Amino acid sequence: MAQMKPLAAIFATLLSFSVVAAEPVPHTALPMSESTELPLEELRMFAEVFSRIKASYVEPVTDKQLLEDAIRGMVSGLDPHSDYLADNDFSNLQEHTNGEFGGIGIEVGMKDGFVHVITPLDDTPAKEAGIKSGDLIIKLGEISIQGMSLSEAVDLMRGKIGEPIAITIMREGEDAPLQFEVVRAAIKIRSVRTRELAPGYGVIRISEFQANTGADLKSAITKLNEKNELKALVLDLRNNPGGVLQAAVEVSDAFLSEGLVVYTEGRVERAAMEFNATAETAVPDIPMVVLINGGSASASEIVAGALQDQGRAVVMGTQSFGKGSVQSVLPLSDSRAVKITTARYFTPNGRSIQAQGITPDIVVKEHKLDVVNAPVGQIREADLEGHLDNPTDAKVAEVIDDDRLAVEDFQLYQAYTMLKALNVLKR
Numbered sequence: 462m463a464q465m466k467p468l469a470a471i472f473a474t475l476l477s478f479s480v481v482a483a484e485p486v487p488h489t490a491l492p493m494s495e496s497t498e499l500p501l502e503e504l505r506m507f508a509e510v511f512s513r514i515k516a517s518y519v520e521p522v523t524d525k526q527l528l529e530d531a532i533r534g535m536v537s538g539l540d541p542h543s544d545y546l547a548d549n550d551f552s553n554l555q556e557h558t559n560g561e562f563g564g565i566g567i568e569v570g571m572k573d574g575f576v577h578v579i580t581p582l583d584d585t586p587a588k589e590a591g592i593k594s595g596d597l598i599i600k601l602g603e604i605s606i607q608g609m610s611l612s613e614a615v616d617l618m619r620g621k622i623g624e625p626i627a628i629t630i631m632r633e634g635e636d637a638p639l640q641f642e643v644v645r646a647a648i649k650i651r652s653v654r655t656r657e658l659a660p661g662y663g664v665i666r667i668s669e670f671q672a673n674t675g676a677d678l679k680s681a682i683t684k685l686n687e688k689n690e691l692k693a694l695v696l697d698l699r700n701n702p703g704g705v706l707q708a709a710v711e712v713s714d715a716f717l718s719e720g721l722v723v724y725t726e727g728r729v730e731r732a733a734m735e736f737n738a739t740a741e742t743a744v745p746d747i748p749m750v751v752l753i754n755g756g757s758a759s760a761s762e763i764v765a766g767a768l769q770d771q772g773r774a775v776v777m778g779t780q781s782f783g784k785g786s787v788q789s790v791l792p793l794s795d796s797r798a799v800k801i802t803t804a805r806y807f808t809p810n811g812r813s814i815q816a817q818g819i820t821p822d823i824v825v826k827e828h829k830l831d832v833v834n835a836p837v838g839q840i841r842e843a844d845l846e847g848h849l850d851n852p853t854d855a856k857v858a859e860v861i862d863d864d865r866l867a868v869e870d871f872q873l874y875q876a877y878t879m880l881k882a883l884n885v886l887k888r
Contacts, residue, residue, distance in 0.1 A: 507531070511527060511531075514527060515527070529545075529547060532545050532799075533545040533547075533610060533612075536799055536800075536801065537610055537611075539801065539802065540786070540802050541570050541571050541572075541611075542570070542784070542786060542788050542800075542802055543788070543799070543800060543801045543802050544610075544611060544612055544799075544800045545612075545797075545799055545800075546612070546790070546797060546798045546799065546800055547796070547797050548796060548797075564615075564618055564619045564620075564645060564646075564648055565585065565586045565587045565590075565618055565626065565628075565643045565645055565646075565648075566581060566582040566584075566585020566586055566587045566588060566646070566648045567579075567580070567581050567582065567585070567587040567592060567618075568580050568581075568582065568669075568702035569598070569611065569614070569615065570611070571611050572597065573597070574607045574608060575597040575598060575599055575606065575607060575631075576597070576598040576606060576611065576614045577595075577596075577597055577598075578592060578593065578594060578595065578596040578597070578598065578630075579594065579702045579756060579758055579782065580594045580700035580701070580702050580756035580758075581593065581594070581700070582648070582650060582668060582669065583650075583651075583654070583666075583668040584651070585646070585648055586643045586644050586645065586646050587643055590628075590641045590642070590643045591641060592628070592630065592641060592643070593632065594700055594754075594755060594756035595632070595633060595755065595756075596630040596631070596632050597630060597631045597632075598614070598628055598629070598630050599629050599630065599631055599638060600627075600628070600629035600638075601614065601617045601618060601626060601627070601628060601629075602617075602626060602627050603627075604617065618645075619645070620645050621645065622645055622646055622647050623644060623645065623646075624644070624645050625642050625643065625644045625645070626642070626643055626644075626645060627640055627641070627642055628640070628641045628642075628643055650668065650669055650671065651668075652667055652668055652669050652670065652671050652673070652674045652677060652704075653665065653666070653667055653668075653674060653677040653678050653680075653681050654666040654668070654681075655681045655684065655685055657685065657688060657689065658695075658866070658873075658877050659877075660689040661689045661690060661691055661692035661693065662692060662693050662694075662695075662877060662880060662881075663685040663691055663693075663694050663695070664694075664695045664697055664873065665678065665681055665682070665685075665694065665695070665696055665697065666697040667696070667697070667698055667701055667712065667761070668700070668701055669701060669702060669703070669704045670701070670703060670704030670705050670706075670708035670709050670712070670760040670761070671704055671705060671708060672705055672707075672708065673708075674704070674705070674708040674711070674712060675707075675708050675711025675712055675714075675715070676711075678711070678712055678715055678743070679715060679743050682715070682743045682744055691744065691745075691747055692747055692748075692884060693747055693748040693749070693750075693880035693881075693883065693884055694744060694747060694748075694749050694750075694880075695749075695750050695751075695752060695873065695876045695877065695880065696716075696749065696750070696751045696752070696764070696768075696774065697752045697873065698751060698752060698753050698757050698761040698764060698765060699752050699753060699754045699756060699757060699778060699872070700754065700756035700757065701756070701757050701758070701760075701761035702756065702758050702759065702761075702782075703758045703759025703760035703761055703762075703784065704759070704760050705760065706723075706760060706763070706787060706806075708760065709723070709760035709761070709763040709764050710722050710723065710736040710763075712764050713738065713763070713764050713767040713768065714738045714739055714742075715742060715743040715744060716742060716743070716744050716749065716768060716773055716774070717738035717742065717767070717768070717771055717773060718738060718739075718740055718741075718742050719737075719738055719740065720737065720738055720771050720809060721735065721736070721737055721738075721767075721809040722736045722737060722738055722763070722767045722809065723735075723736050723763045723766070723767060723806050723807065723808065723809070724736065724806070724807050725787055725804040725805065725806045725807070726804060726805055726807065727787075727803050727804030727805070729803065732787075732803050732804040733804075734804075748775075748879075748880050748883035748884055748887065749768070749773060749774040749775070749880075750774060750775050750776075750777055750876040750879055750880055751764070751765050751768055751769070751774045751775070751776045751777070752777055752778045752872055752873065752876055753765050753776060753777075753778040753779070753781045753819060753821060754778045754779045754781070754827070754872075755779055755780060755781065755782055756782065757778075757781040757782060757819070758781065758782035758783075758784040759782075759784040759785075761781070762781050762782070762783075762784065762785065762814045762818065762819050763806060763808075765781065765819045766808035766809075766812065766814060766819050767808060767809055769808070769819065769822065770808050770809040770810040770812070771809060775822050775823065775879060775883075776819060776821045776822045776823075777821050777822065777823045777824075777825050777872065777875060777876050777879065778821050778824075778825055778872055779821065779824060779825070779826055779827075780818045780819070780820060780821070781814070781818035781819040782818055783814055783815065783816050783817050783818035784814070784815070785805055785806055785807075785813050785814035785815030785816070785817070786802045786804070786805055786806070786815055787802065787803055787804040787805070787806055788800050788801065788802055788803070789801060789803040823875075823879070825871070825872050825875045825876075826872075827871060827872055828871045829868075829871075830867050830868050830871055831868075
């Protein structure tokens, strides 16, 4: 009988947890076998393993630790984006969503047992140190992270502001691991930035979709218009790892006056949602290019897919990341929650982006260019002595240094060239 007490406690814990986790799911939504039949053999096996560890593991382990590890393993086994958030994990997620947190500034996932860098965030220590999208982190300091959970690895990367951390990565095309020293900082993400390539040709860069991104985008558009009336626009979503779904809908709505933006489907009725554009737009029907790459994921793929399917923008760059699933955070207490995948999202034309991504209308790979200048001594008409003057007194249009842009950011240069061509055709 003494051995039955822990078994009873385990069953009670499992049953009480399943009630909390399943609360958002209507009872009738599950097939009868899933809602009423307990896998007794597997539960007996769980109890047996629990008992063996308690009795035989080399060091004492508390019931709380074993049960939390069991929950964590149960959730992480679902897919790479589901996670059990305990202690500081839940508050860290809330800080990240609101746009301010401490760390080195990278968006990560799991791949082949290592932490996979989806993208380094703009203006963060990781970006400045040279960490790139696609890198695999294999060591943090002297600690190998193979076999760690994602949350454990993230915890190691966090620390006191100003403290350095050595990060060892494997990068495609490199024969040996690369090591970077990154100094931790308070990470405050400014999700929307703007620049002007030429009068009326604007660039809006969205680095991440946060709760305030939609409002920030509209402010950015207003500022661009105040400087020079917009004639064409680049929406730069490269290395944007995603974020808040509602923010992606608001950004899409800023450029669309009608039609479907995105819809979701899941097992639960409330997971099926549709989001439509409103009549009010922040930008008139001007030529527009959306830039994406392999670091563009989730919410950024929603925006690119919506504008592509609606024929509102030309999508340029390279194939996006392919994260077409929606995660919901289900609080269990004040300090604990589960983040689980509850739905897939689809573009207006019914495309699932999951594990596929958005295919650009025009593929433009990232290149490093060497600009070849005109031959020394080349003469133009204006250089000839006694040349006729231009009777119309034409003024040379004010433009940016195209050569410099092509060298600094070839994909943006190609997007700018496309917008100029579209405006020529429009005229």
